[in-house]
Amino acid sequence: MSTDLSSEMSRVPRSPAPVAIGQVQVGPGRPVYVIGEIGINHNGDIETARQLIDVAAAAGADAVKFQKRTPQICTPAAMRDTPRQTPWGEMSYLEYRHRVEFGMPEYQKLMAHAADLGLHCFASPWDVPSVAFLEEAGVPVHKVASASLTDLQLLAALAETGKPVILSTGMSTLGQIDTAVEILGTDRLILLHATSTYPLPAAEANLRTIATLAERYRVPVGYSGHERGLQISLAAVALGAVAVERHITLDRTMWGSDQAASLEPKGFAALVRDIRILEEALGDGTKRVFPGELAPLSRLRRTDG
Numbered sequence: 001m002s003t004d005l006s007s008e009m010s011r012v013p014r015s016p017a018p019v020a021i022g023q024v025q026v027g028p029g030r031p032v033y034v035i036g037e038i039g040i041n042h043n044g045d046i047e048t049a050r051q052l053i054d055v056a057a058a059a060g061a062d063a064v065k066f067q068k069r070t071p072q073i074c075t076p077a078a079m080r081d082t083p084r085q086t087p088w089g090e091m092s093y094l095e096y097r098h099r100v101e102f103g104m105p106e107y108q109k110l111m112a113h114a115a116d117l118g119l120h121c122f123a124s125p126w127d128v129p130s131v132a133f134l135e136e137a138g139v140p141v142h143k144v145a146s147a148s149l150t151d152l153q154l155l156a157a158l159a160e161t162g163k164p165v166i167l168s169t170g171m172s173t174l175g176q177i178d179t180a181v182e183i184l185g186t187d188r189l190i191l192l193h194a195t196s197t198y199p200l201p202a203a204e205a206n207l208r209t210i211a212t213l214a215e216r217y218r219v220p221v222g223y224s225g226h227e228r229g230l231q232i233s234l235a236a237v238a239l240g241a242v243a244v245e246r247h248i249t250l251d252r253t254m255w256g257s258d259q260a261a262s263l264e265p266k267g268f269a270a271l272v273r274d275i276r277i278l279e280e281a282l283g284d285g286t287k288r289v290f291p292g293e294l295a296p297l298s299r300l301r302r303t304d305g
Contacts, residue, residue: 015027016220019188021033021063022141027220028242031276031279032237032244032279033063033222033243034059034060034271035061035062035244035246036059037065037248037262038065039066039067039247039258040066041247041249041259042066049106049110050113052250053110053114053119054117055265055268058269059268060272061268061272062120064120066102066121066123067124067126068101068123070126070130073126074097075097079094081093081094104133107133111138120140122140123142123143125154126148126154128153131154131157132157135163140163141163141165142158142165143166144165144167145168146172149169149176156183158184159183162188163188164188165184165188166192166243167191170196174216177191177213186219189217190221190242191213191217191219192221192223192224192243192245193223193236196226198258198260199260200232202227205225207223208239211239222242223237223243225245225246228261229267230270230274233271237275244271247263248262248265248268249262249264251264
């Protein structure tokens, strides 16, 4: 190897240290951490939520995630009395927001069910009281939705918990991400590259941003996808994503704003299967002759002398 090349390789930055979520290490060189994003696709029905946890477990995912809001805080005043058509009839937007929220008894049941199936269970808090709620529930990690990246009060409350944080970066500039990272710190932070278009067209995926974020912040970087299909998420893994989050649903025709951009059970199972195949195929980067090549080598290669 030439001196110039050796010198160049010595300047290649080391991979960021993995982040522990419970007993699982998330980072480069570790299995991709797959999150089934249930969000509010349960439509406020605990049995539907349980079935979605079952879907994630059957697929071989590592975690499921919900969304937690305090409706009085998260519903803009101008929208609270706005009529909304729902499967339960017409109601105000504020009433609807209450209708799809779970309380502590439901969270305790769902988290216990997920734990029985070997899954982490956590949520995206959308306001400071929801952080306290999830801390009481005992989540192992907090997730920041892209919409909340600029909520500095929320980020400060999350930093105070001392728990690891997964931060989605959709709809954000690098300057806004800089501010969020400064508040959260980098010791227990995982970033997710995301584009908050629903559903996501390929032209807006911009997957090379995964490397941009990893180089800039020196933390593990994953991918949160809102596209239809599997190709973009799989390409994210090939480009180094250490975690993949996808919305899941029992049926994309179900009522709800996130259902159409979600994966049904067979699709989510296929995604996890293909991620595991990709992990194996990527290898360790060391060039060598593999055992399977020995027979073709002796049969096909010409040698001198």
